[in-house]
Amino acid sequence: MxxxxxxxxxxxxxxxxxxxxxxxxxxxxxxxxxxxxxxxxxxxxxxxxxxxxxxxxxxxxxxxxxxxxxxxxxxxxxxxxxxxxxxxxxxxxxxxxxxxxxxxxxxxxxxxxxxxxxxxxxxxxxxxxxxxxxxxxxxxxxxxxxxxxxxxxQRTRYEALIDEYEPDATVEQIDELFNQLRHPLVDLIKKIQGSEKRPKRELFQQALSVPIQRQLSRDVAAAIGFDFKRGRLDETSHPFCTTLGPHDCRILTRYDPQDLATGLFGTMHEAGHGMYEQGLDPAEFGLPYGSYCSLGIHESQSRMWENQVGRSQSFWQWITPILKDSFPDQYSHATAEELYFAANDVYPSLIRVEADEATYNLHIIIRYDIEKKLIDGNLNVNDVQDEWNARYHSDLGVRVDSERNGVLQDVHWSAGLFGYFPTYTIGNLIAAQLFHSAQNSISNLEQKITNGSFEELLLWTREAIHKHGRSLNSDQMVQRSTGISLSPKYLVQYLSEKLETLYDL
Amino acid sequence: MxxxxxxxxxxxxxxxxxxxxxxxxxxxxxxxxxxxxxxxxxxxxxxxxxxxxxxxxxxxxxxxxxxxxxxxxxxxxxxxxxxxxxxxxxxxxxxxxxxxxxxxxxxxxxxxxxxxxxxxxxxxxxxxxxxxxxxxxxxxxxxxxxxxxxxxxQRTRYEALIDEYEPDATVEQIDELFNQLRHPLVDLIKKIQGSEKRPKRELFQQALSVPIQRQLSRDVAAAIGFDFKRGRLDETSHPFCTTLGPHDCRILTRYDPQDLATGLFGTMHEAGHGMYEQGLDPAEFGLPYGSYCSLGIHESQSRMWENQVGRSQSFWQWITPILKDSFPDQYSHATAEELYFAANDVYPSLIRVEADEATYNLHIIIRYDIEKKLIDGNLNVNDVQDEWNARYHSDLGVRVDSERNGVLQDVHWSAGLFGYFPTYTIGNLIAAQLFHSAQNSISNLEQKITNGSFEELLLWTREAIHKHGRSLNSDQMVQRSTGISLSPKYLVQYLSEKLETLYDL
CATH class of the missing domain: 1.20.58 (Methane Monooxygenase Hydroxylase; Chain G, domain 1)
Structure with missing residues (x-):
């Protein structure tokens, strides 16, 4: 042979x-x-x-x-x-x-x-x-x-599990990235909490018909580039994205009849995952060039569309008239600026998936610390809940009001996904760093988003990330696309610039 | 060992x-x-x-x-x-x-x-x-x-294929059963066509909101005994029933916004299949005692609920007030008698699945004759359409108006299901014979149906058929449950009695 x-x-x-x-x-x-x-x-x-x-x-x-x-x-x-x-x-x-x-x-x-x-x-x-x-x-x-x-x-037990999701990542690197991120974030959140300026939260949190939200989410997913001939959008209790074949990517979201953010950002997030899967080479399905690089890279694709795009000023200039058409009673008097601010409502809360961009990573760090101890044998399962509640109080300053909103909120541990959580924050870091490069590469990107023209950004990610499948690990991929190794500075800079302006800091 | x-x-x-x-x-x-x-x-x-x-x-x-x-x-x-x-x-x-x-x-x-x-x-x-x-x-x-x-x-090629669906059945037996059935049916249909008395077809064929039909179908399926904790009802282009595990039976129907019969009888039909599957022993899933006996027996369970129950006078006495609640605009003035008659509107038509009980079997006989010739090599694929159209004209007196309503109407041949069609008529024969026995065994069965009490009939089928799985072939099963071998006389008698009364023959 x-x-x-x-x-x-x-x-x-x-x-x-x-x-x-x-x-x-x-x-x-x-x-x-x-x-x-x-x-x-x-x-x-x-x-x-x-x-x-x-x-x-x-x-x-x-x-x-x-x-x-x-x-x-x-x-x-x-x-x-x-x-x-x-x-x-x-x-x-x-x-x-x-x-x-x-x-x-x-x-x-x-x-x-x-x-x-x-x-x-x-x-x-x-x-x-x-x-x-x-x-x-x-x-x-x-x-x-x-x-x-x-x-x-040479790996620790927990590191060996991480490797399945984030090949070649080490606990040392992750600890360092998270430590560099934590302090600027905590400072930023404190300053925001001290600000007098607050968004109109009620713009998002009001009665919004689910069938109309469903149609809106579908339209937005299609507009940003999710291909419905090669995928579906469904509903479930804990949103996710799964790929059932080279031309069959399923994204799942959920709708809250009292909150626009859950369905809209949930859909954009999953559509980001879905567009990555749809950008892999179909002929190589099941092979490295047809597979995603790492969960951190995967998450960067979802977070970029959810946050860098979905929570941007230009996006809200585009979507506001559409929203007024969908929900005239609720939004006829709202301005794009007010909605943009409401989309960036920063406050410590209990639920990770509904957290704003700044506090989100603190939720991840808590889970990362707990699961690392749990797997390495430094924490018992029957102490997890106390540890969880204590950390939410010390790190985010909130009191867990129920097990559902506390330790039971995430599906991951039940699915055996230990080592998965850190990839969310790694994804946030990558998203900010990639988007920074995309802004340098695509002329007038903000204006294009304002016009509802998302193709160039999608094509940029196809070239920078998607078409390379799993031919490199995530750090190599980031270096090749952005010129430097992964650094927390882009996320910190992106969040500081946006939130300092919005909150008059 | x-x-x-x-x-x-x-x-x-x-x-x-x-x-x-x-x-x-x-x-x-x-x-x-x-x-x-x-x-x-x-x-x-x-x-x-x-x-x-x-x-x-x-x-x-x-x-x-x-x-x-x-x-x-x-x-x-x-x-x-x-x-x-x-x-x-x-x-x-x-x-x-x-x-x-x-x-x-x-x-x-x-x-x-x-x-x-x-x-x-x-x-x-x-x-x-x-x-x-x-x-x-x-x-x-x-x-x-x-x-x-x-x-x-000793089987012919076509007979060898039938054996997968109807174990031990022979072409000779089927030919004999179908011949005995054909002439009384043709006579009955002719007499009906000569009758002056016609049902109000427009009671069924009018604008009926699909969401309300959907809820009605679900309620009816639950009422007759389909267990939604162990099954689902969905929609598709060609209704069917499939079993994905011992506690996971899926039935699928379709709705016509202009016709009550399609969704209602389609659902009852598939629910009949589903209740049979749900009556098999879950512990023996994948083994003979947890498997259906034959497709003829399977079809008898669906047809019994669709026809002997769903097109009976007592059923329409039960469902008419429910229908008036669901569709007050359409049915407030309709009587149970009128609706019962409309449910038994007999006329030769093009579409098998929408055919009435009397003409239905003529549709099957056409398919049976064609597929037998096709498999045994006495007909070419490029002659199928002509043969189809000619037989619809000669046997049912109708002209096929489109390929969609003609040779393309059924999914079976595309799925390789040659030998499957005759089991539909076998199922009709078994349904009539079983129901005749059930009427003798269950006191006041009609009154129970009028009261919306379907449990005893379901339990009777569980005992007579379901619990025996595939321990016998269908003819043995019929003999054990009804005392005699399968005979067309019960179907002929049931249809004649019902239709002669309705049409004043």
Whole structure:
């Protein structure tokens, strides 16, 4: 067998595994959009079966042998090309996959599907106790997974888990980035709290018909570039984006009949994720060039559309007349300026996904610190809630009023996603840094946004990020697109400039 | 390994195959409820992959060996019990499965998913030509499948295909049943056409808000016994019922804003299918006791609720006040008698699924005759349309006005379902015969229906049919429940009595 035949075999095998994973993803999408209440146990078995088969495919002996040989044959004298990068990335995955048995993959899939079902019910019942024992099981499993994954590496257990979401990231780097970010943010928030100038919060928080919000969200997602021929927009309790095939990206949002921000920004956020997925090479679905780079990069795409675009002055100049058409009773007298200010209402609150841009990262840092301790064994599951509440009081100055609005608010831990939270703040940092570059590259970007013309920005991200798939890690990707390594200064600068002006600081 | 261990292994293996099939069924359900337009090719690959893996599971060497041994060990001295029946039925499946290769199963899954996509588009474009070449491919594949399946049997090619839907049925029996049915039906329809008495068709055919129809359909489905905790009701272009797990039955209907019958009877029909699925033993999902007996029996459950219940005088006494509440403008002056008559509006028409009970079976006989010739090689695909149109003229006296309302109206052939159509009329025959028995067993059944009390009838079918799964073939099932073999006389008698009274014949 020639290298070229071996390469073909390896790619086919990886793409077959993707057929199984994407089918399992549909099972999970369906579970969260309307699966009948009693179907949960069997659904967990279905997902577990498909994830297990995918793991078998991705670790089968012939695949391992061919990939090993292809990897050894890469000649480091030459610049990496598409083939050698594909081989290196698949080989990297293989090193992770073979550390796990199919049994642990199946167990993990089943436990986390059950975990999400239990979390959903516990959240509805506002009862952390209902969730506690399965959370303990999940933490124990993820500790085991982390221990397996860190073998033959210098990583800590938690770092080994992060690597799945943010390849090559280290706790040291993340700690440093977060520390550099925390103090300027805390200062900025304090100054804003001292300001006399406040937005009219009631512009967003008033009765707004859900069917009209739904249409508006759909129109906005289409306007910024989400392709509905290759995707859908649905509703769920905890918004997300999932990709079920090279031309099938599903974004999910939720609407609050008393709040414009939830649906509108939620949709723009998920549409940002969706447009990234839609910008990957369809022919390489299941292969590195058809895969996202990292969750930090993914989040940068969602946050850029939600924040740098969606909470900008130019965006509100564009959308205000549309909003007046949709909701004449509510907005006929509102100005674009007032709405822009309301979209940037900064105040410490309990709920991460509804937090403003400045306080948002403090929510993430709390979760990051807690989950790091939890996985590394320095915190017990039954102390999580106290730790959570104490940190919300010390870091954000708010008192947690209910378990639903506290430790039960996020789906992640129930889904076993430890190591995922820091990627949100990494994404915020990347978004600010990328947008800064985009502003330098695209002439009159603000004016274009005011005119509702978003194509150039989307095309810029396609060139800078999307088309490269997972050929680089996120830090390399950021360096290539912006010229320098990831730095908190762009986010700090962006937030300070915007908020100091709005709040007269 | 003991017989009991081997039995456990065999059952586990069959249930694992069901995990894969039911996941593929979700992929198909999703395709028909809202998959993005461009996702079709990849979806076909996903379905094909899962169907292929399921076939591998159901034919793997260890499974075959154990099952073979268990089957040989069945001691015919004893009455068959649950274990021996399970073994016999799985062994029967195996004899079919091993005649097909995994490659042909994958090819077939892919081709029929593509077939349905092409049909859907051709139907929208009203263009049979667009569909013709893939239909020819499907026919050619099904001929090949039929040839493989008939090996070592006395069956014809078409009969071998029927066997998948109606185990043990023969063309001879079906021909005889259909011939016995055709003449009394044709006579009855002629007499009705000669009658001066006509229902007020406009009671059904008027503007009726779809959201209100949707709520009404949901309420009716729940009232007759469809369990929404274990199922859903959705919308699609060609109604169907699919089961995605032991507690996850999905029924799909469609609404016509100008016709009450489409949504209401469509929902009752699919709810009948759904209640059958919900009546199977959940613990035996994927095994014979957790599977439906045959499509004829399945159809009897849907037709009984749609027709014997839904088009009965007592049902209209129950539903008329509900209908007046839902649609006061349309029905405040209508009487239960008028609506009952309108629900039994008999006239030859073009569309099978909207046909009345009397002409319905003539639609089936046309399809049965055509597909039998097509599979056995006595008709070419490019002659199908002419044959179709000629038969509609000769058998029903109507002129086909468009391809959409003619040969393109049904999804079945595009899905490779040759041998499926005759089960509709078999189902009608069984429904009439079962309902006749139910009337003898349940005191005051009509009065109970008038009161909206449907539980006893559902429980009767649970005992007579559902709980037995696929432990018998349909003819044995009918004999056990009604005391005699399947006969057309019950359907003829039921229709004659009802329609002669309504039309003053």
């Amino acid at each position: 020639t290298d070229s035949q071996a390469f073909q075999y390896v790619c086919q095998n990886a793409q077959q595994a993707a057929l199984l994973h994407s089918s399992a993803d549909l099972l999970e999408w369906d579970e969260r959009t309307g699966m009948p209440a009693s179907a949960g146990d069997y659904r967990a078995d279905q997902v577990s079966c498909l994830r297990g088969l995918a793991h078998q495919k991705r670790t089968e002996p012939k695949y391992r042998d061919y990939l090993e040989e292809l990897f050894q044959n890469i000649d480091s004298k030459y610049e990496p090309d598409r083939t050698s990068i594909t081989v290196s990335q698949l080989y990297r995955d293989l090193q992770r996959d073979i550390k796990l048995s199919t049994a642990i993959v199946e167990r993990s899939a089943k436990l986390t599907v059950k975990g999400q079902q239990t979390w959903d019910s516990a959240r509805r019942n506002n009862c952390f106790e209902e969730f506690e024992s399965i959370l303990a099981e999940i933490v124990s499993l993820k500790r085991e997974v982390g221990d397996r994954l860190r073998e033959d590496t | 003991t017989d009991s261990q081997a039995f456990q292994y065999v059952c586990q293996n069959a249930q694992q195959a069901a995990l894969l099939h039911s996941s593929a069924d979700l992929l198909e359900w999703d395709e028909r409820t809202g998959m993005p337009a461009s996702a079709g090719d990849y979806r076909a690959d996903q379905v094909s992959c899962l169907r292929g893996l399921a076939h591998q599971k159901r034919t793997e060497p260890k499974y075959r060996d154990y099952l073979e041994e268990l089957f040989q060990n069945i001691d015919s001295k004893y009455e068959p019990d649950r274990t021996s029946i399970t073994v016999s039925q799985l062994y029967r499946d195996l004899q079919r499965d091993i005649k097909l290769s995994t490659a042909i199963v994958e090819r077939s899954a892919k081709l029929t998913v593509k077939g349905q996509q092409t049909w859907d588009s051709a139907r929208r474009n009203n263009c049979f030509e667009e569909f013709e070449s893939i239909l020819a491919e499907i026919v050619s594949l099904k001929r090949e499948v039929g040839d493989r399946l008939r090996e070592d049997t």
